[in-house]
Ligand code: PGA
């Protein structure tokens with residue numbers, strides 16, 4: 001049956017923080033599929049534009065303009081195209097928008113269409129979405145990722161300032177995704193019990209990504225509690241630690257401010273070095289701010305041989321910024337967020353650029369998520385070694401983990417896992 005796109009219809013729905021976002025429903029003669037776009041809070045300033053309405057409605061966060069763009073200009077251009085030609089669909093949208101940051105039509109409008117088209121493409125090829133993504137990305141293999149689980153939330157995701165944003169566990173010493181998940185989940189529950197006992201039930205309230213948001217100011221104390229949880233859950237050396245500092249949020253006029261202390265780039269790198277000596281830290285994301293290229297190069301020179309240094313706000317899944325980072329040896333891993341760039345094709349290109357450089361690729365959610373589990377198929381289809389989908393709590397996060405568990409089961413003995 002022909003893969004001709006019969007119609008696309010966009011509408012305004014809500015994300016996990018109760019903010020409006022764009023959903024696209026796409027029809028072909030064979031299927032009706034849909035996709036919903038996520039949204040960040042600690043967004044990088046070089047990300048593609050998330051078009052919001054402004055004004056009073058939803059505090060300015062309405063997406064009626066983006067929805068209208070999808071229902072008019074994008075619909076007109078895409079209807080009649082073949083849903084199995086992802087590159088052509090994305091290219092038509094890019095040309096129609098014609099701006100560097102998708103500021104005319106909105107990356108949220110374009111991404112909703114791009115994701116939905118990808119889903120329809122898989123249906124028409126008669127393969128699971130992860131296999132379809134493997135084929136269009138020409139990735140070597142399908143792989144289940146090591147899940148980075150963000151179990152203590154702070155910074156913007158917990159309504160705080162001048163703080164490290166995410167404290168993650170990396171269940172690395174396991175043979176399969178489901179075993180790694182189980183260990184991560186048991187550690188999460190153990191941490192909850194520890195927090196409740198030590199600080200009371202208030203300390204187990206959750207932040208935006210499903211991790212606990214306890215009133216503990218000191219990063220060392222947080223990591224010590226996580227280490228206690230790992231050991232009480234019985235996983236000793238099998239679970240490592242990672243941080244997403246989201247440092248652009250606490251960088252101003254050349255200075256980083258954590259709590260009440262201020263640091264120059266080199267001083268902050270010393271803080272990271274100390275932490276990596278005191279704890280089994282394997283990864284630091286956004287250790288330096290989005291435009292502190294000098295700081296990033298120094299960080300990688302100092303710690304790049306022993307730590308994974310992940311560029312999120314630095315790279316914004318953007319080819320030009322990734323190329324600069326490769327050239328300047330700014331980091332050694334990519335955080336891939338589809339809505340930072342706005343199309344499936346460009347997301348795949350960003351991943352492939354990094355794979356060629358032997359960088360690790362971490363496929364990531366946003367702090368504002370939905371029930372859409374597209375990124376689970378994306379990480380598996382790209383064969384990327386890590387996922388970052390938050391804590392194992394709240395359906396906006398758990399939907400992705402459940403989809404990965406399903407993929408693992410579907411693949412059976414063929415399922416590859418981790419590095
Ligand atoms: P965001 O946070 O989705 O709020 O940008 C996630 C991250 O910084 O990795």
Ligand code: ZN
Pocket residue numbers: 244246285286312313335
């Ligand atoms: Zn980040």
